[in-house]
Amino acid sequence: MADSVDISKGLPPNPEKATLEGQNKFLGFWVFLGGETIMFATFFGTYLGLRGGTADGPTSADVFSLPLVFIMTMILLTSSLTSVLAMFAMKKNNFKALMGWMWVTVLLGAAFLGLEIFEFYEYSVHYGLGYTTSAFASSFYTLVGLHGAHVLFGLGWITTLLVRYRKSGITLTNAPKFYVASLYWHFIDVVWVFIFTVVYLMGVGV
């Protein structure tokens, strides 16, 4: 794992792990994801414990709308695929395709976030489900809002990378950064899989 690289040999097949720094970023990020899993578990556990406590306010079955959640789910799942395609482009040293797929990922993520903000607005203004209305409301907004905050952070992160490296081409410095950002994006999608199942799908039938 040298710290210098022979440019003439071409981009290594796994550019994200070609340097020691890249390997460290890769490993460190998985440590972080293991911890994130447990953090989200505490929020899921809290929501599951409190979701019945509606304090005469609206229940989950009153407010949740499946069509909206379905659209949000499809958008986020597709954005996960586009970041996979971006990583394939990166390994092939196709800088334009990497940037293109990453921008598509950002746009889909922004659409998802917009729909989530609209959803929260609908619930709080039209259905009277404020943050402090009931234990169900607080735990719902905290869990789904935490996920939304992750999406927002991911959007800022990927946009920063895209703007900073808009002209640099794929290097051994930025390849690990794009790779780790795409791992983060997949993790957001994995968390959403459990949110749409545990919160929304299990919430409409009660």
Add this chain to the structure above:
Amino acid sequence: MGENLSQPFTDSAMSKDEKIQMEQEKRVQITAFAFMIFITILAFIAVASEAIPYGFAVPFILLLAMVQFFLQMFYFMHLKDKDHGWPNAMMVSGIFLSAPTVISLTILLGEVKF
């Protein structure tokens, strides 16, 4: 340290075999994605349809969520690949701690009435 680390490459060092392998991998990933979309639609139908009782739909959609979780982790996040020993160890310990966390919080909080 770090000579030439910030310079772009003119082409890829991938051999022909590696390129073919990558195209296959790409096809597998897109198939996995199509399957994920399919089971997501299945989960929504199971809940939206009146014909399926809620008591059956809940375990069914939880199972689908687990399937999708493993598809995302193993395929999209490459946990199935070699040289992913430590990432696997991290996720296994994360899940190992998550399961009792979810169960105990659900039971403890659920016992208290608000």
